[in-house]
Amino acid sequence: MHRFRLFLLVIALTVLLFLSPSPGSAQTSSISLQIQNPVCVQVSLNSGTCFIRMRSISAVGSGSSFSRLRVFVNGKLRANMIGFFENSGYVVGNMFGDGFVVSCGGKNASGNPDYGNAYPIVVIASLADQTTVSGSTTVYCPYFEGKSFLPLLLR
Amino acid sequence: MKSSVKTVFLIALLGMALVISWNAANAQRNEAPPAPQSEMQDGNTRTLDSVQPQGLIGFITTSNPYCYQPDVTRNECVINFRYTQANQDGNSPYLKNLQFSIDGKIRYYSGMFFENSNTYDYAMVPQGFKVLCGSPNESGLGNDYGKSYSVVISAISTTGTQMGANFFSVACPAYAP
Structure with missing residues (x-):
């Protein structure tokens, strides 16, 4: 009976040894990134100015505080967002005003006859512990025909 | 005899509980406001x-x-x-x-x-x-x-x-x- 109890004790300890979490299996933090509808819009035909914007960007972290979210257009940092005692970053609506001003470009500037310039967009989001996620895409802008519309003056 | 001892013991316990809870309530009332x-x-x-x-x-x-x-x-x-x-x-x-x-x-x-x-x-x-x-x-x-x-x-x-x-x-x- 005594040996049987000892045997059960050894089995239980062995099971515990394998089931208990080891330092290596500690839960690591992660961050997810969503970018919705990157857009390039030419508001006025009279202007070669286009605007790049996104319907929304969201970065949600777990296990660590949200640190920052950066938006690069054509390799240039255009927006820097930080976290303040929170684990997520959101860009919604008109948080970036009308968007990022870029040059529309002439017809076929990016090799596509329907469009002007093409711009790479990179979004990088990170947590305080340096866990990082990035997303990239390319937007094509409407081309600028270079037409100028003169006002009709009547005598 | 035994039941009377039990009763006294229970009354004493009840009394102690009352004293402790009264003290705790008083301490809470006189507690300093939380620090910034x-x-x-x-x-x-x-x-x-x-x-x-x-x-x-x-x-x-x-x-x-x-x-x-x-x-x-x-x-x-x-x-x-x-x-x-x-x-x-x-x-x-x-x-x-x-x-x-x-x-x-x-x-x-x-x-x-x-x-x-x-x-x-x-x-x-x-x-x-x-x-x-x-x-x-x-x-x-x-x-x-x-x-x-x-x-x-x-x-x-x-x-x-x-x-x-x-x-x-x-x-x-x-x-x-």
């Missing part, structure tokens, strides 16, 4: 100087401060944040206003009108707070960044004291034409 709180995380700080009662209900909430450069050809950046909110418990001294300062200069004042919360949303100032972007690495944070601005969001009471505040810095994209 301050927290730091990832370079950000928030303080709660005036706590309930006669204060804010928790820290001021601020979400996602940011700085962006609308046009790379101009040395003009825009600071804003997604939202911020301060809630009071309704006891005097009352929350009088919420204010934002950028690099020590007040840029925004929001008063109260018979209400217990003061809320800001980025769309309330759609053009944001304009600042200079600054030259590459001006803040020492790398060539992607220009100037870095210290922002303070404060809740001010009717007696003029600070009830709580959020402190953070936000770096702007560099102006590199």
